[in-house]
Amino acid sequence: MQEHDLLSLKQPSATRWLSLERAVKGIRANWVALVLELQEEEADKDCPVAKGIRKRLQTLMFPALTHLLTDVLAVVNRMNLTFQKEDVNISSIQPVVNMTLASLEDLMNGPGETETTFNEALQDGKFCGITLTQADAQTFSRVRTDYIAEVTKSIKKRFPSEHVGIIADLDTVINASRYPGADSALKSYGLEALERVCDHYGSQRDAAAPLVQKERMLRDFLPVKRVLAGSGNPSFRESCRLLITSLGEMFPDYKTLAEVALVIPVSSVAAERGFSLQNNIKTATRSRLSEAKTQRLMTIASAAISLDAFDYTQASTQFKSMRPRRKV
Secondary structure, X not given: OXXXXXXXXXXXXXXXXXXXXXXXXXXXXXXXXXXXXXXXXXXXXXOHHHHHHHHHHOEOHHHHHHHHHHHHHHHHHHHHHHHOOOOOOHHHXXXXXXXXXXXXXXXXXXXXXXXXXXXXXXXXXXXXXXXXXXXXXXXXXXXXXXXXXXXXXXXXXXXXXXXXXXXXXXXXXHOHHHOOOOHHHHHHOOHHHHXXXXXHHOOOEOOEOOOOOHHHHHHHHHHHHHHXXXXXXXXXXXXXXXXXXOOOOOOHHHHHHHHHHHHXXXXXXXXXXXXXXXXXXXXXXXXXXXXXXXXXXXXXXXXXXXXXXXXXXXXXXXXXXXXXXXXX
């Protein structure tokens, strides 16, 4: 029926972009088989449900949107997969977000690869030999534009440009792997980014005191760059570790910046792991677990050590010291 292999149909999740892409790919690959199967159900069993679904599948809007979704979800999921890596840091945010927005802009201006394949295969109102109904190309064009615009708007709302810009400046200031090699270039490197960082973290916001002292930061910037460059231009995380541990007393403002940079939630690994852990613990047969007990069990499961490494003597001593007991 088609040159590529059929795929199994997947159940999409309302909150999972990756599952939605897999579901769309399955529908797109099996579209001809689905229409033929529904036609058979309709003819042999006079099934009204099959007839209704088959009519929806045979409209121009359905396969056209399926191919559009394939292109859009591929772009969005590329960004999602980047932020699901455990070792991702703040230096990845701006380039990945900018790449995603640029790719969506390209799709807004013209069809993507999958949608182009659909347009080429659409001949005289037929797709893969099946006649499409309600072939209103203008309606699809309007829906297409609105959908891509809404996805773009959501990404911009999730990653505001002013916040992403400050995060990029923060990476420029403390990520020694980006420092230039020559000392003459090192002197002028990152000065504009430092000014913006100082204005952002060195200003009083509502009742909160400034996190850093701007004058001291400006004075210490060149020594910080020289020390980190002399340490072999370490990576982002290693630069933060050095600023917090070895250089914290010497450069307290940069220690604060490093602490801020490390707690910015870039990766979604911890959240995803927490949801999976909760689902494994609070199952349907243990639905009466209280919130407090569920939290304790999740803490034990996430921070557990192997039985071979567990100190039973220390645990027994601590257990006996918690309150007087008759026997242990």
